[in-house]
Amino acid sequence: MTTTTPLDLTADLTTLTAAICDIRSVSGGERALADAVEAALRGHAHLEVLRDGDAVVARTHLGRASRVxxxxxxxxxxxxxxxxxLPTRLEGSGDDAVLWGRGTxxxxxGVAVQLALAAALTEPGRDVTWVFYDHEEVEASLNGLGRIAREHPxxxxxxxxxxxxxxxxxxEGGCNGTLRAEVRVAGVAAHSARAWTGVNAIHGAxxxxxxxxxxxxxxxxxDGLVYREGLNAVLIGGGVATNVVPDRCxxxxxxxxxxxxSVAEAEAHVRELFDGFEVVVTDAAAGARPGLDDPAAAEFAAAVLGVTGGAPAPKYGWTDVARFSELGVPAVNFGPGDPLLAHKDDERLPVRQLRLCHDALRAWLTA
Structure with missing residues (x-):
């Protein structure tokens, strides 16, 4: 049985991020990290800690006028x-340091920033619910935040x-929606030596x-932000043997x-494009409008951008801000790391962004 080194939430942000990354937690294997997060948070008396599966929630109860x-x-x-x-490695020093590794x-x-602030902010100006959830990188039906929304709203x-x-x-405000569909092509199986007696489904694709x-x-x-759409083939399959004309692709x-x-409009668009083929939608999730005209979002934007600079931008990928939108809770995306490096083998994080995001969130939460 392997043991996980306890997380020190008072460590510097780079060390904490590396420790979290080095606890492998590929989707479906989050248990060890969830255990470490829960144990670390339970050491802080100002937090109520809750657990559902491999999702951990910690929250303050200070009677503040608002909760985030x-x-x-x-x-x-x-x-x-x-x-x-993995394991992570640190290159450079000071403001030029870069932490390399899966999950950085x-x-x-972002999780390291959350944990550090959850431990340190015993008297925030707003009540805070800190959520650390599982199964985000897989199909929507398994998503830990969605499970919490259903079972513990x-x-x-x-x-x-x-x-x-x-x-x-x-x-980054809002997010694009996402839809996956199978475009199915039928053929007629035959021996490849007598291919004229069949219909090749792969050719038909x-x-x-x-x-x-x-x-x-x-x-x-x-709402003032420009979202780029995209429609791509991501998988293709067909055939059963090297001497058989395939009857399915x-x-x-x-x-x-x-x-x-809406999801319905997105589905209609895909079906129209592939008119004449069987289309089966396998997974879909609606996007979220930016919502930056909401007073709470505008206040957050003013506070955070006052520290980080820049202007609001659209989130091109799907994120769980859409789930909060469905719950009627305005939400935005804000965290360290270049999203263009997400899922890449050379994933890496400039550590100065950890401090920048930490300081911006801290300033807003303690205002």
Whole structure:
């Protein structure tokens, strides 16, 4: 039986981030990290700590006029072994230091900021609910935040929410929606030596790929922010043996759509594009409008951008701000790390962004 080194929430942010990353937590294997997070938080008397599966929630009860949720997921996409991107390694020093490794960007740097602040802020100006959840990097039905919303909605009750997804220490509003569908092509099986007696389903998928190659994704302005859409083939499969003409081919597509579209509208768009083929939607999640005109969001933007600089931008990927939007809780994305490096084998985080995000959130929470 392996044991996990306890997390020291008073350690410097770089050390804490490295410790969190080095506890492997690929989706479905979050237990060790969830245990470490729970144990570390239970050492702080000002927090009520709750657990559901491999999700951990810690919250203050100070009777403040408002409550905010600060949330982050603890799982990662799979670790690469060649070249290895765990354990983490630190290169450089001071403001130029960079922490390399799986999870540094997506999103254990943000989780480290959460944990450090959860431990340190015994008297925040707002009551805070800190959420650390599992299964974000897999299908929506398994998502730990979604499970909490279904089974413990009171845990997420708040006036505003911040999701510490990587934003390069900038503020990103809303998010695109996402839809996955299988475009199925039928054929007729035959011996490859007598191919004329069958119909090759893989060959029949050529028009599907041609439509995708010719597709021009839209850029859609929503509440002042421009969201870039995308529609791509992400998987293709067919065939049963090297001497059989395949009778079935499936092209899986992923549509990232602007938050002005509903899931139903996104599905209709995909079906129209692949008219003449069988289309089966396998997974879908609505996006979230920016919501930066909400007073709580505007206040957060003013406070945070006063520290980090810059201007609000759109979140192109899907994030769990959409779940908060469904709950009627305005939410934004704000965290350390370049989102363009998320899921890449050379994932790496400038450690100066840890301090920048930490200081901005601290200033807002203690105001």
């Amino acid at each position: 949720v600060v949330a982050g997921h603890i799982d990662t996409v799979p670790v690469t072994e060649e070249p290895a991107n 960007v997506d999103m254990k740097g 009171d845990w997420l009750a708040a006036d505003f929410a911040v999701l510490c997804e990587p934003t390069d220490a900038g503020l 050529a028009p599907v790929l041609a439509r995708l190659a010719a597709y021009e994704p839209a850029s859609v302005e929503v 499936v092209v899986t597509v992923n549509y990232r759509f602007a938050p002005s579209r």
